[in-house]
Amino acid sequence: MATRHFSWRLGALAVQLFLVAAASAAELRIGLSADVTTMDPHFIAAQPNLTAQQHVFDSLVRTDERSRPVPGIATWRTPDPLTWEFTLRKGVKFHDGAELTTEDVVFSLERPLAITGSPGGFQTYVRPIVAKEVVDRYTVRLRTATPHGALLQDLADVLIVSKRAATGATGEDFDRGRAAVGTGPYKLARFARGDRIEFTRHEDYWGGRLPWDRVTLLVLPSDPVRTAALLSGQVDAIEHVPTADIARLRKSPAFRLEQTVSWRTIFLHVDQSRDRPPGVLSKAGKPLAESPLKDPRVRRAMSKAINRQAIADRVMEGLALPAANVVSPSVFGHDPAVKPEPYDPDGAKKLLAEAGYGEGFSVTIATPNNRYINDEQVAQTVAQMLARVGISAKVDAMPLSVYFGKARNKDFGIALLGWGTRAADLALRSVAATANPDKGYGAWNWGGYSNPKLDDLIAQSLGTVDPARREAIARSASALAAADVAFIPLHYQVVTWAMRNGLTYTARTDEFTFAHYFKPQ
Amino acid sequence: MIAAQAPLREFTAGFARDRIAVAAFATLCLILLAAIGAPLVSPQDPYDLAQLDILDSKFAPGAKAGAGFTFWLGSDDQGRDMVSAILYGLRISLGVGALSTVIALALGMAVGLISAYAGGWLDNLIMRLVDLQLSFPSILIALVLLAVVGQGVDKIVIALIFVQWAYYARTVRGAALAEKRREYVDAARVMAFSARRIVFRHILPNVLPPLIVVATVQVAHAIALEATLSFLGLGMPITSPSLGLLISNGFAHLLSGRYWISFFPGVALLITIVAINLVGDRLRDVLNPRIAHHYGA
């Protein structure tokens, strides 16, 4: 009897201990797919950096899982098309206990312009703001020179730092944590570049109590290794599950997957501005009198030759949807009326013959080999499919470091590119608008496509502050680019998180991995 | 003529005494044959994208291809028949390894002999250059070359020559210096033979056999290095995969159970390298036991 009593007591104690342990050691470890280079949120606009930094800092404009602006630490209204008035939530606390005020906001919107020596900063987001007017402790008005509809999307990436902590701070001050004082859900505990980032919970977080005391983000760029870390229990969750491992993880009862369509569209830029684009030759390898790619029928034929569903199913193992638009379905400005070009090799051959290229020609498809999911495999598959309709295609794959420079230098006839953004008009401005350095249009328009009507639509859309009207214009711009085959859309990526059983994640279309979106089941 | 045959017979007999080495040699011959005859025996040209079908991709070993033949070792993520891919891959790997080694050997030998024979500031300069060269991590050389001249088989050969020549130069120089101090060279010099004659008639024949042995083993190294470069994404173009690239491609599928994409090319690579190394080892034992001194040092 006594022993039984004792063992019961022991059992209860063990349960208690277990509960205590579970409560106090609520730690979440997440495997990231790319390295975080700095904790300074205004130095370089790279997604991996923003992933880590948004654990520490909030932005003025939050985005929901569909990448649409939603109020977070502030709400907004537009009294007139040139004025954006932001009202801060009261009682938002920085990690050092100070309250967030409009002083911090103004400081944070100015700081990106003061950063020097950055190869790719945040200036582009804050430059449209020509005046900042502090109304009171909680209200600030931002003015733009011309109506700027994309301001909310732009500000979603500008993180708010503490003026007190960040004044005069260097990159190292952020890395060491001295300046990394934000209002976000987690405090920076340790930043070990190339290895891991450790956070502890911000107890006064305005968004309510969080389930994890401690969060560790581990940098695991190698795909199989990231999966191995999850399988062996080294991490609780991983982002960007490699396509090859999806099937296995889906079958395993020990793991869960969360998926959504990503904001990233993969497409082919097709040269339309030159008579002799690189790599475009006759089948015998001789130069052609005129570039076939200039003919919209040829571009349409190439689009018809591509079996997008096969790419999505086979190469991407289901982690892609056939694409038609410049942006994916949940993104602002997607036109659902535009459908993916159906796979139709016979129609493609007919169109080619009609355009006078019945005997075919040859092209080279350039692709990076370390940027997008299965990028070089996708390019090879497209080459296979073009060969079926008589266009013999070679693939020229290279690392990103070489690729982007060459593409900007116009060294390619056909080039693969992926684009992820919060709005179709922003995407089109970069990749399809006529290149015009004065307006800042077409900086990534490698194909040299040009249609003044589209340029007008983009300008109109970006200049419209009312979201509903802006989206309508952005949609018609999307539709126009698709009708012209300004580029050949391939697929929208699907983004996947894998986690051990007992966790859930709100899959985000913008691909961000946030510990505060992981919940115990 | 007759005098030359006796050592050869002795050599063959010496080599044949080790049964493992003979087996390795036979394997190597088979591999070479398979690599050379790849277009004749492969059911598919794995480098012709038009012959591949994405709908045939990732089939397990033994599955039937859309075109009718059987994927005895499965297919990769582009629908490449693994048997064909391995045979063609062997061609590339062996070709790249052998070609780069031969050129690097010739280059390194020339530089090493000049260095050893000239001595003085030239020797110093060359050896500093060798130091410089050996301090470059090979992948950086590869990436820089790749960026400047593009990706391709010829480029990887250049990169591998670049990585290897200094090694030979250093080895040859060491060996030549050792030979130089020997009496027969002194004697030749006393007899006022020209420098060229001393090098070609006296030093080279003594330095060459050990070098060839080292080079045999170096072919294996070059193949492994090419595989590593391809693994890091800096080697072969994806459309004409070497064994290393096949392995690297298959690595992504390893955890999902599609072992064949990575495993079989790995086995082919391993057998090739082991066979070369075994043959090289035996050659060394038979030809010159002293080679161990130069090797790797």
Add this chain to the structure above:
Amino acid sequence: MLAFAAKRLAQSIVVVFIMSALVFVGVYAIGNPVDILINPQADQAEIAAATRALGLDQPLWRQYWNFISGAFAGDLGKSFAANIPAVRLIFERMPATLELALAAMVIAVLLGIPLGLWAGLKPDTVSGRAIMAGSILGFSLPTFWVGLMLIMVFSVWLGWLPPTGRGATVMVLGLPVSFLTWDGLAHLFMPALNLALFKLSLLIRLTRAGTREALAQDYVRFARAKGLSMERVVRVHVLKNIMIPIVTVTGLEFGSVIAFAIVTETIFAWPGMGKLLIDSINVLDRPVIVAYLLIIVLIFVLINLLVDLAYTALDPRVRLAGRST
């Protein structure tokens, strides 16, 4: 001795100079880091401004001049991506690489010399042959493949060891080291073994060859004929004979271990400077690439010097001036 060291140092400085110029031009030829690091939404003017801000719009010779004059002032430039001085970034990562490389060399020496001795003393036994066969495998297996297999077997199938990363560290003399914690050792084992494999095979073969040669020498035969025990012969004569090549190789190979840790670090996500180099190459972070290579060259030169000094210490007959490699 001092004159020798000074001469070597002077030569090394020339080497470092040539190196820096070559790497500078090489990385310049690859492309513009702004193309890769730029905010995708930036327009042409902002791309141009970022290029200007980094000084990348200037002619190459001027960029190099700026770099050289900075270098003489002890400033090798700031990392484009990390926004801190390149040298500090590398020193941040160096302890991890040194630890990995040292651990690999320790494994290679501790296993390689006894195994090689055994194979040399008993060349015709099954064990002796097995050791040699193993060393051929070690030579033949590409490092990356072994790394993958190690992860597959020990982490995924058996679940014994963590697959990647560096474990808990403790500070020793101001440097973070991981081999003093259990967690750290568990993380260190696989990458160190992976990196050691090639050197281990090399050492086995060298030791075996040295042993066999020593045993064939007259004085050793004489010693044995005199009735000296095998153990004593090995201790006194054989070990002495094989020490010189082994010191050379361990010394010289240490530099290459550090350089080739790149592959191992990439596979095992080991946060060392090799992985930093790969990451930096991927984004063309030129200050880091150049600084890394300069530091590697310096390490290499230093090791060469130490090997030479060790040579003289071990064998007074070797005249330093006669050896230049």
